[in-house]
Amino acid sequence: MAxxxxxxxxxxxxxxxxxxxxxxxxxxxxxxxxxLDRDNLPSSGVTSAMIKDxxxxxxxxxxxxxxxxxxGDIGVWQSTDGxxxxxxxxxxxxxxxxLILEWSGTxxxxxxxxxxxxxxxxxxxxxxxxxxxxxxxxxxxxxxxVCRLPKSTFPRVCDSAYMVGAIPVAGGNxxxxxxxxxxxxxxxxxxxxxxxxxxxxxxxxxxxx
Amino acid sequence: MSKVVLTQVNKGDPLVVDKINASIGEWNSRxxxxxxxxxxxxxxxxxxxxxxxxxxxxSTSASQIDSVSTAxxxxxxxxxxxxxxxxxxxxxPFTYNSSxxxxxxxxxxxxxxxxxxxxxxxxxxxxxSSLTSIPKWKVAIYYKDSASxxxxxxxxxTVRTITFGLVAIDKANRIPLSxxxxxxxxxxxxxxxxxSSLSFNVRVWQDTNSLVLPITxxxxxxxxxxxxx
Numbered sequence: 189m190a191x192x193x194x195x196x197x198x199x200x201x202x203x204x205x206x207x208x209x210x211x212x213x214x215x216x217x218x219x220x221x222x223x224l225d226r227d228n229l230p231s232s233g234v235t236s237a238m239i240k241d242x243x244x245x246x247x248x249x250x251x252x253x254x255x256x257x258x259x260g261d262i263g264v265w266q267s268t269d270g271x272x273x274x275x276x277x278x279x280x281x282x283x284x285x286x287l288i289l290e291w292s293g294t295x296x297x298x299x300x301x302x303x304x305x306x307x308x309x310x311x312x313x314x315x316x317x318x319x320x321x322x323x324x325x326x327x328x329x330x331x332x333x334v335c336r337l338p339k340s341t342f343p344r345v346c347d348s349a350y351m352v353g354a355i356p357v358a359g360g361n362x363x364x365x366x367x368x369x370x371x372x373x374x375x376x377x378x379x380x381x382x383x384x385x386x387x388x389x390x391x392x393x394x395x396x397x
Numbered sequence: 398m399s400k401v402v403l404t405q406v407n408k409g410d411p412l413v414v415d416k417i418n419a420s421i422g423e424w425n426s427r428x429x430x431x432x433x434x435x436x437x438x439x440x441x442x443x444x445x446x447x448x449x450x451x452x453x454x455x456s457t458s459a460s461q462i463d464s465v466s467t468a469x470x471x472x473x474x475x476x477x478x479x480x481x482x483x484x485x486x487x488x489x490p491f492t493y494n495s496s497x498x499x500x501x502x503x504x505x506x507x508x509x510x511x512x513x514x515x516x517x518x519x520x521x522x523x524x525x526s527s528l529t530s531i532p533k534w535k536v537a538i539y540y541k542d543s544a545s546x547x548x549x550x551x552x553x554x555t556v557r558t559i560t561f562g563l564v565a566i567d568k569a570n571r572i573p574l575s576x577x578x579x580x581x582x583x584x585x586x587x588x589x590x591x592x593s594s595l596s597f598n599v600r601v602w603q604d605t606n607s608l609v610l611p612i613t614x615x616x617x618x619x620x621x622x623x624x625x626x
Contacts, residue, residue, distance in 0.1 A: 206405075206406040207408065209406055210403070210405055220427070220428075221400045223437045224440065225441070226440055226442045229445040231445065232445070232446070232447040233447070234441060234447060236449070236450040236625050238450075244626050245452065246499060247500035251583070253553045290581035291581075292579055297562075345561065345562035346533055347559070348557035348578055352581075386556075387553065387554050387555065387556045387557065389554050389581065391583055
């Protein structure tokens with residue numbers, strides 16, 4: 189609390205000592221020089237222009253329109269095809285914060301279009317073993333899983349999804365990564381079908397205050 | 398930094414006006430330049446901060462958040478000739494200033510429905526045997542700065558593709574396509590650094606196929622919000 193009061197009261201007829209004068213002035217000065225607080229500021233007196241940029245929030249995002257491949261492999265989470273990362277951002281925080289993480293993207297299963305009079309059109313659907321192929325995604329913060337999407341199965345040839353999660357973090361360096369897994373329930377033939385991850389965006393909202 | 402430096406009056410000194418005025422002058426000049434050095438750590442609380450100083454909030458005419466939503470089905474669209482705007486999906490205008498805000502966050506959520514695809518017979522959803530690829534629908538967020546752009550432009554990162562690989566033998570056995578779609582986007586696409594006339598809408602179109610297959614948008618919500626500090 190920053191209410192301060194003069195230390196010495198002067199009365200008529202006093203011989204004023206410089207020491208008393210200095211004490212009174214120093215009382216206010218000390219408060220002004222680093223101890224002002226909520227009691228010294230008016231209600232709603234702090235406007236946007238007075239607040240330092242990114243004092244309360246910061247945003248880090250990754251977006252891409254470059255195709256990248258999620259190769260089929262039982263149980264293996266991937267974050268890059270070796271050249272292009274799926275989605276990742278790194279940043280440094282100077283204080284504790286809450287991270288709100290959002291990711292959305294769209295993908296397509298590689299396939300051969302086979303429109304036939306026999307009925308089902310796509311490879312895999314009528315072939316034993318491939319109909320349970322799925323792709324799933326998750327967001328990790330410093331290696332810790334925060335949220336995960338439900339599995340999207342092969343029959344949804346082109347699909348998109350969105351996931352959101354939140355996690356408190358301490359100050360320091362942090363990396364938010366999106367991983368994907370192109371897998372199936374049973375590792376049987378035929379061979380895996382690649383998934384092409386297309387337009388996508390990772391939005392990291394850092395809530396500090 | 399706005400620190401007041403006092404000019405001490407010492408015992409035995411003549412009380413000249415210069416010394417008194419020096420201290421008063423310090424107060425006068427420094428009080429117009431208060432910064433974080435003058436305020437106790439975590440000394441400011443919510444009462445002190447003006448409404449919408451940090452994040453724009455809804456409910457006032459001056460706020461920089463706008464949204465549209467509906468819980469009922471919108472008319473089916475058959476956009477084979479290019480991207481068609483989803484009816485009533487316009488929001489804005491927003492002020493965008495890349496040097497004076499943290500972000501402009503755009504969020505979209507919708508539910509879609511389309512007829513199932515089949516081979517034999519006739520009617521909506523029937524695939525011609527001459528097709529070489531499955532019909533796809535695409536959805537994207539578009540933007541326009543009314544001060545500098547004649548028409549809306551696509552935000553490439555927000556394009557999302559929808560299709561369904563199950564094609565039935567005939568109409569009786571078709572399986573409707575339905576699902577939801579959401580996007581969170583950090584808007585940075587503007588060529589200029591600032592504008593006060595930025596608008597958004599959502600468009601849908603059918604890709605790579607001349608087959609007209611209507612899609613219906615349900616339960617639609619679209620909003621944008623400025624994060625200031």
